[in-house]
Amino acid sequence: MRVVVLGTGALGCVFAARLAAQVEVWMLGAWAEGIAAVNARGILLHEPDGRLARVTVMACSDPNQVPAADFVLVLVKSYQTDRAAVWAGRLLKPDGLAVTLQNGLDNGPRLAAVIGAERTAVGVTYTGATRLGPGEVQLVAVQPTFIGPGRGATQLAALLTAAGLPTHVTDDIGGRLWAKAVANAAINPLTALWRVTNGALLASPERRALLALLADEAAAVARAAGVALPFEDAAGHVEAVCRATAANRSSMLQDVLAGRPTEIDSINGILVAEGRRLGVPTPFNEAVWRLLRGLTG
């Protein structure tokens, strides 16, 4: 059994390192320093309890050097999905399954357009991790992962669960994906703008009020799109994610601090566009989308 993880960022390192005890794992990415560090000394995984694991996996930047994969986990940034889809197409076995565990609402269709819907599954993970350097990651909070139906999805979920990353196969991946999008729409831009951890968003009534406004707008768009969200209270859902990942720096905050592009278009940008299409006003999501766009130029 061979799993290829696309992406060498924080979650790519966590999933690769945890799976390596069970199966052969390869990492494929475009970040030269990340690849070099993993090949030189393995992944350095700082566990939430303070233990440090050094895990050997193969890493490279050329999809032609990676042997055929039973499973591909897509953990690149959402603006890199199209390239990742081409990679997945090259290295996935004909009966293999690629699972997107990325932030954003449109990764599944983009992947399926290249590799076929029958080899694509959409997934969602709430696990939080912080990139410390090339190939080095702090796992902050192990949280549930969900995978939609797909050939081998049950087997992959069992592998991930055995690796200490509890994973559930669900028929309602659409609802789960939008639930995560609601959380990302509220948490990611605010943590990136205020430069605070997820938990610190709950520190004052002003922060909580804006968190709720963003969450409520995102949930209204989801409901107008016909999605049955797995909660009634969007703000309550987002606050629960903040508490569960309290010590984490959101991926968008990490991107802003490192001077990298952010996923704002795939998170709040898509919500604003969907809102327009469906006649749902999203002024707060539009404001944070523009603020983040302005921040990174």
Ligand code: KPL
């Ligand atoms: O998905 C995340 C992210 O940072 O992108 C959460 C769940 C908010 C964890 O930080």
